[in-house]
Amino acid sequence: MQPWEWLVQEVGHDLGYALGVRIPKRHVQALSLSLVIGMGACSSKAPTTAVAPAQRFRLTTIQELMEGQIDPAADALWASVAIIQSPSGTEDRQPRTDAEWLGVRAHAIALIEATNLLSMPGRRVKSGDSPVGAGELSAAEIQQRIDASHDSFVRFASLLQDAALKALAAINAKDPQGLMDAGGLIDEACEACHVTYWYPSQRRSGS
Numbered sequence: 001m002q003p004w005e006w007l008v009q010e011v012g013h014d015l016g017y018a019l020g021v022r023i024p025k026r027h028v029q030a031l032s033l034s035l036v037i038g039m040g041a042c043s044s045k046a047p048t049t050a051v052a053p054a055q056r057f058r059l060t061t062i063q064e065l066m067e068g069q070i071d072p073a074a075d076a077l078w079a080s081v082a083i084i085q086s087p088s089g090t091e092d093r094q095p096r097t098d099a100e101w102l103g104v105r106a107h108a109i110a111l112i113e114a115t116n117l118l119s120m121p122g123r124r125v126k127s128g129d130s131p132v133g134a135g136e137l138s139a140a141e142i143q144q145r146i147d148a149s150h151d152s153f154v155r156f157a158s159l160l161q162d163a164a165l166k167a168l169a170a171i172n173a174k175d176p177q178g179l180m181d182a183g184g185l186i187d188e189a190c191e192a193c194h195v196t197y198w199y200p201s202q203r204r205s206g207s
């Protein structure tokens, strides 16, 4: 098989996944054949280099994922249900309209998928070794802990995913109390990973 034929098949597969459909191999081959015919019409020279699969992902750091996706999505979920007492009275905050529920749902989806991104092998904790706060491990130390057992790190990420899936189920059922409870589980899942990898000296006795 020519490298570009392989690439076309890979793209066919990826396209299928991106569209959420499973393209059977024979269809991918048919697709590559039609693309080959199409390509032949444009150019008689086939590309000679293919991108190796391992190089196809460009990963941002765990820190960037925390700041850019996980923290904002979790904050939005936590803020969506609350009982707020103030001198002017008690606000029972919760999504009410379909549009509000849909908005909260998007944050749950973002959080669920971010845990998949968090679990991808090869994602580094952060770039450089900036100064750390009291009780925090350095980037090198965090990285060492993750590298010692990536499976354990993934288990912590899936705890967060389980909690976020509970939030999604509550949102689908338009159940504010369920969403509040799931918010508590999300908080616990964040903390469990942080005390293991980021600031282990702050682990409370008995927890």
Ligand code: HEC
Binding pocket: 062, 063, 066, 067, 070, 071, 074, 075, 118, 125, 126, 142, 153, 154, 156, 157, 160, 186, 187, 189, 190, 191, 193, 194, 197, 198
């Ligand atoms: C599977 C492990 C894991 C889970 C789960 C996790 N985190 Fe993190 N988080 C980390 C690690 C490791 C760091 C340290 C990276 C660093 O130095 O910023 C971090 C750092 C952070 C930071 C600091 C980013 C910065 O600017 O340095 C925030 C904010 C954060 N996490 C929020 C959250 C929230 C909110 C959740 C839950 C919704 C969560 N994290 C769940 C592993 C995790």
